[in-house]
Amino acid sequence: MIEVYSWATPNGHKVHIMLEETGLEYKVIPVDIGAGDQFRPEFLRISPNNKIPAIVDPSGPDGQPISLFESGAILVYLAAKTGRFLPASDREKYDVLQWLMFQMGSVGPMLGQAHHFRGYAPEKLQYAIDRYSNEAKRIYHVIDRRLGESPWLGGKEYSIADIATFPWLRSWQRQGIVLEEYPHLKEWFERIAGRPAVQRGVKVLADVRREITDDKAREVLFGKTQYERR
Numbered sequence: 001m002i003e004v005y006s007w008a009t010p011n012g013h014k015v016h017i018m019l020e021e022t023g024l025e026y027k028v029i030p031v032d033i034g035a036g037d038q039f040r041p042e043f044l045r046i047s048p049n050n051k052i053p054a055i056v057d058p059s060g061p062d063g064q065p066i067s068l069f070e071s072g073a074i075l076v077y078l079a080a081k082t083g084r085f086l087p088a089s090d091r092e093k094y095d096v097l098q099w100l101m102f103q104m105g106s107v108g109p110m111l112g113q114a115h116h117f118r119g120y121a122p123e124k125l126q127y128a129i130d131r132y133s134n135e136a137k138r139i140y141h142v143i144d145r146r147l148g149e150s151p152w153l154g155g156k157e158y159s160i161a162d163i164a165t166f167p168w169l170r171s172w173q174r175q176g177i178v179l180e181e182y183p184h185l186k187e188w189f190e191r192i193a194g195r196p197a198v199q200r201g202v203k204v205l206a207d208v209r210r211e212i213t214d215d216k217a218r219e220v221l222f223g224k225t226q227y228e229r230r
Contacts, residue, residue: 002026005043006053007033008202008209010167011071011108015053017163017201018075022082030205034216036225044230057081072104075160085160096154099146099161107143107168110135114175120222133176140172140182147184158192166192167202 004019004026006012019026031037031052038050047054047069055074060066061081068074076097079086087093114132117125143165146153154161169189172179179186192198219225 001058003029003056004053005029005031005046005055006205007031008205009033009052010170011051012053012205013167013202014071014164015055015074015078016204017167017198018078018085018160020197020201021163021195022078022084024078024082028204030208032208033221034210034214039225039228039230050230072100072164075100075164079160085158085163087155087157087159092155096159096161099153100164102142103161103164103168107139107165110139111168111171111175115171116222118176119174136175136177140169140177140185143169144182144185147188152188162188162192166198170202 002019002024004015006015006028007030016028031043033052037043038047038052043054044050046056046067049069051069053071053074054067054069055077056065056067057077058065066077068077076086086096110132113128114136117128117132121128143153150156152158152162153165166189169185179189
C-alpha cells in the first residue's frame, strides 16, 4: 500500500486524484503545513525540500521500496506503475509531458503567487497584485486556447497533464478570474469536476484543512521558520 504524505492543497490533490483514478491502494499521512509538520526530520528524509506531497511505495520498480517528492514526478511514476494516463508512444507522451511541465513551471508557481498577494500577504502591494493577477489571466488564456484545439491538455485522452492542472484552477475566483471568459477551459473544467475519482480525490484531508488566518501559520509558511537551515 502506497503511503501518501500530504495535505489538502492543489499539489496534494493532484496525487490524491491520480490514486483515485488508478485505483491503487493508499494510506494518507497528514502533513499539517500550517503547524510545521513539513519540517519534521522523518518527513525531510523523503521530501528534502519540505514540501508536500511525497510518497513511499513499498513495491518500487525493482521490488524494493521507493520514496518520491515533487508532485509532477509522482504523477509520472504512478502513470508508469499503472500504465494509465500517460501515452505509450513517444509523440503522444511528450505532448502530455510538455503540458505537465507547463503546470509545474507556470500554472502552479504563478497562480500560487496570485493567491499569496491577493489573499495572504500582510501588506496589500498593488504592483504584486496586478502583476500576478494579470499573469493568471494570461495562463488561463493559454489553457483556453489549447483546449479550443484539443479535448484535453495533452491531446486526445485525459492524462496526468489534466490531473495536475485541474486542482490549481479550482480557486479561480481567488485568482481574479471570471471563468466564463474562458469557454473552452470552463467546459473542460466541468468535465473533470464531474469525474467520480476527482470528486473523491479533492475530499481527501479537506475536512482537516484550516484556512491560513492566524499569525503562527503565516509565520510557519511565509516567515523565518520556512527559511531556517536544516
